[in-house]
Amino acid sequence: MLLDIGKRRRLMECSTTQGVLTILALDQRNSLKKSMRPKNPEKVSYRELVGFKHHIISKLAPQASAVLLDPEYGVAQNITQHAIPGTTGVIVALEESGYYGDPHARKSAILDGWTIEKAIKIGSTGVKLLIYYHPRSKFAGQQRDLVAEVAGKCSTLGTPFFLEPLLHSIDPEKPKLSPDERRELMVTMVEELSVLGVDVMKLEFPIDVQSQPEETIHFDACSEITKASKVPWVLLSAGVDFDVYLRQVIVACSAGASGIMAGRAIWKEAIGLNYSGRELFLNDIAIPRLMKLRSIVDGLAKTWDSYYQSNTISEGWYLNYLQ
Numbered sequence: 001m002l003l004d005i006g007k008r009r010r011l012m013e014c015s016t017t018q019g020v021l022t023i024l025a026l027d028q029r030n031s032l033k034k035s036m037r038p039k040n041p042e043k044v045s046y047r048e049l050v051g052f053k054h055h056i057i058s059k060l061a062p063q064a065s066a067v068l069l070d071p072e073y074g075v076a077q078n079i080t081q082h083a084i085p086g087t088t089g090v091i092v093a094l095e096e097s098g099y100y101g102d103p104h105a106r107k108s109a110i111l112d113g114w115t116i117e118k119a120i121k122i123g124s125t126g127v128k129l130l131i132y133y134h135p136r137s138k139f140a141g142q143q144r145d146l147v148a149e150v151a152g153k154c155s156t157l158g159t160p161f162f163l164e165p166l167l168h169s170i171d172p173e174k175p176k177l178s179p180d181e182r183r184e185l186m187v188t189m190v191e192e193l194s195v196l197g198v199d200v201m202k203l204e205f206p207i208d209v210q211s212q213p214e215e216t217i218h219f220d221a222c223s224e225i226t227k228a229s230k231v232p233w234v235l236l237s238a239g240v241d242f243d244v245y246l247r248q249v250i251v252a253c254s255a256g257a258s259g260i261m262a263g264r265a266i267w268k269e270a271i272g273l274n275y276s277g278r279e280l281f282l283n284d285i286a287i288p289r290l291m292k293l294r295s296i297v298d299g300l301a302k303t304w305d306s307y308y309q310s311n312t313i314s315e316g317w318y319l320n321y322l323q
Contacts, residue, residue: 006158014066014089019303021259024064106132126160151197226256232304237265253300
């Protein structure tokens with residue numbers, strides 16, 4: 001596969017010097033409000049949420065190759081406060097927080113009033129779309145259409161497209177997928193979505209480590225994902241404890257992942273702390289966590305560039321570029 005020159009350059013800006021991805025995720029909105037005030041999430045103020053995100057980003061962004069933020073509380077606020085170093089990429093979420101429909105028939109939507117063009121104009125180096133997906137959902141086709149639509153616009157504008165598909169059950173009698181079903185459906189999901197113009201897939205660990213603790217199973221499942229995906233993939237943290245995530249990252253990168261896009265596993269204990277307590281946690285625990293993850297990713301991950309052919313640039317290439 002060929003990669004547009006602009007996308008290639010912007011992915012480089014999101015990468016470590018080793019050509020892999022160590023991305024800090026802090027684009028949570030409604031879920032973060034619920035974590036901050038479980039009984040009254042609606043009481044979390046704009047200022048409180050913006051302040052929390054700014055504190056995390058200002059401390060951790062220098063250790064990340066890129067940051068993932070939301071347009072409502074994160075990206076513009078942190079750019080204007082100079083919290084994100086110029087050497088750190090900026091990826092912006094596109095989606096409305098949550099989903100439409102019932103839990104077994106979920107639909108995703110772009111945040112009202114937000115566009116890829118706006119994300120590029122404020123200086124982002126990529127965009128991310130989260131969708132809920134099940135290959136046999138009655139809305140699977142609509143979800144694929146949304147992905148293809150975003151992919152087309154990203155291609156036209158030359159910006160990298162990160163896709164985060166989350167599996168869900170479509171059976172009201174069985175709210176949680178079985179381990180074997182989850183593993184099989186993840187492969188199918190990746191096969192169906194990675195061919196739609198996506199540049200990087202952001203994926204959950206394909207195995208329930210509680211029910212299947214054997215690391216050989218973990219490696220085989222991650223290798224299946226690598227084989228199924230037509231594009232690079234990175235591992236999200238899904239809120240697991242850091243020690244669990246660390247083991248997952250080692251396995252995933254050894255099996256072909258191109259890095260991480262991690263959030264709560266790194267910083268979730270900061271929730272509920274006052275400013276001074278949070279400062280201490282970020283300095284003593286969160287920063288070393290991210291540095292350790294970056295070291296592992298640099299040493300084990302597969303470069304995203306290895307998925308793409310080198311661009312052949314001939315004399316006068318610019319004359320027909322974009323035509």
